[in-house]
């Protein structure tokens with residue numbers, strides 16, 4: 124049990140290890156099963172209830188006078204229509220649900236407009252019960268804020284996972300689709316339980332073998348689609364833009380070429396014949412050496428629309444990534460700014476994409492760094508569907524060896540006011556579709572799971588997967604609430620364990636940031652694998668990732684007045700704020716400005732002293748994480764204790780390495796000693 128496999132669905136964690144008898148009266152379920160998702164909902168509920176209460180659960184078509192739980196679709200279940208008032212039912216939308224307790228009958232009713240809504244309602248109820256919560260005050264309607272709540276697997280068919288930090292792929296090995304269907308189903312279950320409804324099952328970098336998921340491997344993909352379908356999750360494939368050449372033997376992949384268009388139409392027809400509810404294609408094109416329409420003098424709209432036409436007859440969508448930049452930049456060229464690239468490429472194309480194309484935009488303009496501003500492309504294309512892309516996998520945030528709870532970072536992004544319409548136009552309102560009224564919207568994120576028994580390598584990294592799903596469902600939830608919910612379900616609510624884990628999570632991003640790259644400058648990591656400090660690892664490289672540190676100062680001048688002009692991609696209020704040293708927030712200073720080491724921050728410290736102080740403090744705080752965890756040993760299952768202790772030990776050591784590399788580098792460059800005379804090498 125301590126291996127973490129059941130994650131937040133353990134249902135066995137009660138504070139004293141006793142079953143929760145208070146819920147025994149609800150061990151009767153009434154439902155008329157209409158489809159497989161509803162069957163899943165009923166199964167989940169009855170298994171969950173049995174685990175929580177220790178009582179057997181019976182499932183019947185009606186409850187009669189008995190207490191229990193009633194599940195039904197509005198309009199199809201008379202019992203649910205009687206239990207839930209029509210006004211309430213009327214406010215439940217696709218995938219939403221109403222859940223309420225009736226004190227007279229002692230019945231809990233979960234009503235929905237579709238079976239997916241019932242499944243989410245069931246998981247809602249189980250979350251409450253598993254945490255020992257109050258079901259008698261239940262009376263609410265929940266609708267997902269975002270219609271697309273997607274996970275992107277960066278899994279390759281050789282079994283590796285690009286930027287995977289939790290073992291190998293659960294989907295593939297040896298260039299075949301893995302037949303470990305139970306594991307995949309358990310994953311589907313975890314995803315559905317926190318609200319995910321879509322998954323792209325292969326890496327956005329599609330190699331020759333994965334291109335064939337669309338063709339030879341289609342029967343296997345069909346099986347996987349069936350597993351996810353049970354949990355109301357739609358399956359998508361990442362495609363290779365050059366497939367008409369690589370698979371079809373054509374001489375070109377030009378989107379305007381009639382044979383190419385025909386090739387894609389046929390490919391789509393075959394996929395939909397096998398998988399009628401197939402979601403669509405995810406595309407990384409003309410990015411980091413991937414093929415795309417540029418080769419043929421076409422643009423991204425031409426490229427995306429061709430695919431969109433192919434899937435349109437079946438209700439499919441094309442998700443087109445905006446991670447497009449020059450990855451062969453000459454580091455001597457200071458006029459090209461990678462941060463500008465997505466906006467410069469895509470913004471002029473607004474209005475040209477078909478309505479079943481969605482642009483997928485990374486949260487920041489560079490690449491999932493520990494700190495970046497929000498991508499200015501988000502919201503800047505009012506006539507185009509857009510979704511945001513996060514990275515749950517901790518590529519640049521400690522690779523699941525360091526603890527880094529990312530929900531606070533995502534919340535900052537979602538709450539960021541773009542000012543694109545007026546004050547009060549936050550990112551979350553753009554990606555949920557309300558600002559521009561576009562039909563397709565939502566969230567995507569790179570998964571952090573693999574074949575490790577606990578899914579995520581670092582047990583505490585499970586909180587990021589859970590948190591992502593919860594936030595995609597409702598971006599109004601706070602990072603604090605989500606952390607508490609996750610801890611209660613995973614570790615129980617005994618003190619001081621509960622508060623200890625809560626503090627670890629809530630401080631973890633700040634701690635990680637403080638001993639790694641300072642003040643928003645980013646990319647001081649080892650090339651390729653991106654783990655560990657290397658201040659100049661990317662300084663003279665073609666990837667467009669520079670900090671320009673010299674003996675006078677550090678940072679990238681992205682102002683419009685004297686720099687790359689990146690600031691002008693924001694609405695005026697933000698542009699002004701970032702443009703001026705007087706108003707640019709400290710944490711992003713070096714992202715926007717090149718300043719001398721003696722520049723004074725708003726905090727009153729100089730840049731150089733800030734670097735020293737945060738690095739000494741950060742490494743010390745990382746060490747304390749281990750110390751507090753060690754004090755929790757008694758309260759924890761030994762296996763769970765060890766798993767986290769080992770990682771925290773590595774983090775504590777590695778944080779010192781970071782501290783010393785960064786401090787030493789800047790001390791040697793600037794020649795300015797630490798005011799407090801601490802050891803710098």
Ligand code: GCU
Pocket residue numbers: 285286327328407446490518
């Ligand atoms: C990053 C990451 C790559 C990935 C790319 C992407 O650059 O390091 O592994 O392929 O992002 O998002 O496409």
